[in-house]
Amino acid sequence: MKFHQTPLADLMLVETTLIQDERGQFARAFCETEFAALRPDLHWTQINISRTYRQGSVRGMHFQYPPAAEAKLIRCLRGKIFDVAVDLRAGSPTFLQWHGVELSEDSPMQFLIPEGFAHGFQALTDDVQLLYMHTTAWSREHEGGLRHDDPSLAIAWPLPVTQVSEKDRHAPLLDETFVGVHL
Template sequence: MKWHGTPLSGLTVIETDTVADARGRFVRVFCDAELAALRPGLHFPQINLSTTFARGSVRGLHFQRPPAAEAKLIRCLSGRVLDVAVDLRRGSPTYLRWHGVELSAEQPRQVFIPEGFAHGFQALTDDVQLLYLHTAAWNRDYENRLRYDDPRLAIDWPLPVTQVSELDRHAPLLDDQFEGVEA
């Protein structure tokens, strides 16, 4: 595994080697020993799989506040997405900046999103599946979301947005009361 920094400190793209032959491909998704240099003691008590049927659909932007803040390791298992992380860390030099990474089933890469970031994605193809490894279990009491189309974030979704959940559509816009999160 090789990791590459992004313009947002802590947000990391992880390239994984692919072994391929006539039978198919093999890719290691997670290895304690290799990822210890990125984050010692990385532990994932919850793993989720999302399926998004239609190209143009957006999921997010989701995050959990402390004490249930979570880091995520995201990998695309089928299709292609623009995976987006927004820095919500109070005092960060990149506070409220976003960065997008294209993930696909054909690329041997995944993205590590640390605590203090909101996460979302847009399906660039039909029938997308994402595998999420979470460092904390989902907790309704600490769940939060931001609007995918918040003008203050100005996320440049590559396709017209075709579908969004009701919860995501009615998420709050950022205002002067938003103080970010402690990470």
């Protein structure tokens, strides 16, 4: 595995090695030994799979407040997505900046999103499936969200947004009262 730093501090792309032959492909999603150099205490608590039916749909932007703040490792299993992380860490030099990457079933890349970041994605194809690994279990009382179309973030979604959940549509817009996530 190779780790690639993005423009946002601690937000990483993880490149896996695809082994391919006439039978198909094989790749490791996680190796504790290889991740130890980057995050020696990394431990996955919850693993989720999502399926998004329609191209243009957006899920997010989701995060959790401490003490349930979570890191995520995202891998696209089917289709193609535009995956986005927003730095919400109070005091970070990249506070409220976002970074997006394309992930696909054919790509060896995964997105490692640290604690204190919001996460969301747009389906670039129909029938997208993602694997999410989380360091902390989901907690309703610590859940946070931002609007995918918040003008102060100005996320450049590659396609017109066609579907958003009711919950995500009613997430708050950022204002002067948002001071960030204190880890």
